[in-house]
Amino acid sequence: MMTNDTLRKLNELKLFGMAHGFDEQIASASATHLSFEERMGLMVDQEVTFRDNRRLQRLLAMAKLRESACVEDIDYHATRNLDRSDMASLALCNWIRHGVNLIITGPTGGGKTWLACALGHQACRHGLSVGFQRLPLLLEDLGVSHGDGSFRKRLAQLAKLDLLILDDLGINTLTAQGRSDLLEVIEQRRGRKATLITSQLPVDKWHDYLNGGNPTVADAIMDRLVSGSHRIELKGDSMRKPRVVAKDKSKA
Structure with a gap:
């Protein structure tokens, strides 16, 4: 009893x-x-x-990570240009706590999104809040939020996240409104919260992409995103190819 x-x-x-x-x-x-x-x-x-x-x-x-990935499963094949010691340092998540940005660039299928999700998963393990957003869809949602009056609320939600993952910068053409909204998102987080950006475009091509006839906005975004950030430049063939081959063999 x-x-x-x-x-x-x-x-x-x-x-x-x-x-x-x-x-x-x-x-x-x-x-x-x-x-x-x-x-x-x-x-x-x-x-x-x-x-x-x-x-x-x-x-x-809450994070809604696109890939089920973790840092223990990272492929360190020599052609990928990934350094184990650098990744071990990033896995400690101190860069997130200090509000430092991380940029992951590389070719299509190079594992940028997967790696970003692995680091996002690691941040959750450390008790940090994470949000995964495909940048084209986020900018589309923010554009709609201007019409229904929820833009500031949405901006505040994004600003609170310890780590915001913006996936696929450069995949779509930016509108003037999109550039302005992206600047606002980055500005609200600058120096306080970390942002992780993945892109097929090399960083030296970003200014041309962000310009759109307004170099001032491009300069502002570049300064807030790139200055003082960590960078990972993935190389090598697509990581998706082996999976496709394995799938085809299983059907044989």
């Missing part, structure tokens, strides 16, 4: 990890050999693990 009452109270207090640990100890004969301090320590550990896992699931759901 006392056991059931204790379980009920633990659940009412939302100590679900401890409640599960308590229930396990009651059902396990081996737990009786442990001291009170050891049993209590195990329950506290289970509560911490439960909360960490729940927080990770919540952050991943």
